[in-house]
Amino acid sequence: MKKKYKVLLVSSIIANIVFVIALVWGYLTVNLMNEQLFYTEVQYKLVELDGLIEQQKENNWSEPNLVTTQLSAVLNGIEVATSSAKYAKWISNEERLLMEHLYAALARYPHDELYTFSDVSESDRKDFEALQAELQNIGIGMNMTMSTDWKTFIDKVETFVKELQRISSL
Numbered sequence: 001m002k003k004k005y006k007v008l009l010v011s012s013i014i015a016n017i018v019f020v021i022a023l024v025w026g027y028l029t030v031n032l033m034n035e036q037l038f039y040t041e042v043q044y045k046l047v048e049l050d051g052l053i054e055q056q057k058e059n060n061w062s063e064p065n066l067v068t069t070q071l072s073a074v075l076n077g078i079e080v081a082t083s084s085a086k087y088a089k090w091i092s093n094e095e096r097l098l099m100e101h102l103y104a105a106l107a108r109y110p111h112d113e114l115y116t117f118s119d120v121s122e123s124d125r126k127d128f129e130a131l132q133a134e135l136q137n138i139g140i141g142m143n144m145t146m147s148t149d150w151k152t153f154i155d156k157v158e159t160f161v162k163e164l165q166r167i168s169s170l
Contacts, residue, residue, distance in 0.1 A: 041077030
């Protein structure tokens with residue numbers, strides 16, 4: 001009888017170890033997936049926005065809807081990444097609020113809606129150029145090294161949101 005209990009105990013311990021390893025693996029995978037979602041759907045799309053604004057400046061704003069379309073992609077990315085992280089209980093409440101503030105600050109700029117392009121005035125162009133300057137000031141832009149450190153990303157977003165709020169209050 002003692003031999004049966006020993007085998008059962010060892011089997012139970014091994015099963016628990018495998019379960020804990022699977023649990024940790026799953027947690028790390030979800031963690032990495034959510035970070036990657038923010039990097040690809042928010043950070044890299046902001047880099048593309050910077051590049052498109054620069055391209056439009058060089059081409060005398062010949063196709064401003066490229067910028068408004070990209071801004072819409074950034075806004076959608078913020079929504080998708082924030083919602084996913086919120087439901088996975090991966091993002092803190094402060095970080096979620098920060099992303100909502102980022103969304104609100106960027107939504108003030110002309111952006112496309114489903115099946116419609118926004119009109120871009122001369123004033124809007126200047127606002128987009130100021131937006132580009134702020135992106136570059138915080139280190140998000142073309143030909144800049146992008147960090148994949150979560151804390152660095154959050155710090156950049158926080159600085160960016162404060163600057164956008166300051167600009168909009170002028």
